[in-house]
């Protein structure tokens with residue numbers, strides 16, 4: 351009998367080793383692989399965490415924090431198949447995933463018009479707990495601690511917790527993006543991340559005027575923003591080819607002006623309930639909607655609906671082409687200002703965020719003095735709604751309005767008028783056309799898009815510095831960055847995604863990450879790991895040749911057929 355004992359011991363050892371591997375396989379993702387790059391990453395490979403089927407999400411009683419915990423559960427349940435109940439911190443002491451608000455829980459609104467984050471490193475202070483830590487983390491920062499026993503996210507606000515959840519999502523295997531259960535070892539790499547944004551405003555713009563995109567498409571774009579810690583969605587709601595937001599006092603704007611789009615398609619518009627749904631969905635993801643009513647140019651659709659607003663009072667024909675700069679509302683008619691007041695009043699009333707974008711670009715047919723007078727009156731009308739004016743940088747030579755923000759879309763990084771407006775108090779959102787215009791082609795053979803501002807591959811979108819980009823505009827005056835997607839050539843959600851990915855994450859990193867982390871070679875490698883995530887999530891993307899994608903993630907160029915997938919439900 352004794353001759354059997356060594357064999358039994360060997361078996362036991364083998365079984366134990368197998369069980370050990372089962373319980374604690376190495377994490378698939380490294381702690382430093384997050385996009386946008388966190389401010390401070392301290393890996394501890396001995397402290398990997400394995401998510402188990404009986405895991406519990408524990409959260410403070412605060413309703414906004416609780417909602418973030420619910421969203422974490424919603425993200426993890428489909429792929430893991432685990433129940434992941436959300437419980438109150440007060441009710442129990444254990445819990446594998448823990449979300450806590452530190453004592454200085456100030457604003458949960460990630461959208462306030464605040465300046466860029468202080469430049470002192472968050473690391474030392476934020477490594478502690480309590481008031482000092484919360485102050486160092488700011489409005490949107492978070493701390494993530496992964497140990498063998500738990501994953502803990504700490505923040506001073508629900509927005510910070512939400513950003514921490516997005517980081518946690520990226521630290522799990524790519525299969526976490528699957529909509530159906532996957533047999534996977536859900537291991538999170540051990541260590542600590544302390545993180546907060548460089549710029550307060552990080553956004554993307556969707557042009558829903560040239561081609562209309564239904565509310566469900568917009569919700570899915572919100573999901574894409576939230577993934578990469580972008581916190582503003584600018585909706586370009588009106589243009590020559592279509593008016594997309596209901597205004598009760600001027601109903602023909604949508605009834606007539608909403609039924610056209612580029613290329614002659616049916617167009618469409620958002621009812622007030624559609625818009626409220628978008629705003630609420632975005633708010634839950636700590637994304638602020640910035641509505642744009644483009645004035646005084648880009649208004650052909652409004653003039654078709656209300657010829658009384660047109661200079662000469664004759665209705666222009668509906669426009670479905672892609673030229674710009676020919677239309678304008680009559681700046682000499684008082685009725686025009688009643689129109690502007692009604693429109694910005696109704697849109698402001700629907701919009702919880704602080705911003706209202708007045709457009710102001712390419713009003714080529716309006717003389718400079720007249721333009722100035724119009725914009726200054728329009729700015730006053732926006733201020734009367736309680737909102738802060740945003741406008742394209744063509745607003746620069748007009749009078750300053752309290753808090754106003756100019757959106758730079760030029761291509762030469764130098765504009766004395768914008769620099770002067772900044773000296774008069776304006777702040778700037780950077781959207782340089784030759785860096786972040788997501789309607790530009792990646793390469794000559796990109797099937798859709800423009801090239802008037804050049805070709806923009808991923809490196810070109812990534813390799814510039816918002817803090818020094820514009821001559822005479824210091825970093826302190828830069829509110830942030832925004833990547834606009836104009837849609838003259840973009841007709842489906844799949845095409846939207848194809849133009850967004852992978853450039854949007856590159857631009858998100860410029861807005862979020864400290865400059866010290868900026869490194870193309872490292873970014874390229876981190877980004878590569880996201881291809882399998884997008885594939886698992888059903889997101890179309892351009893398989894940019896300069897990114898070393900893992901072999902399994904090649905992806906076809908999207909077809910013209912719109913997909914009918916719903917966004918993550920709320």
Ligand code: TNX
Nearest residue numbers: 674711712742759789800836
């Ligand atoms: C310029 S950028 C425009 C848009 C066009 C875009 C196309 C800006 C403020 N105006 O009207 O859609 O170029 O790339």
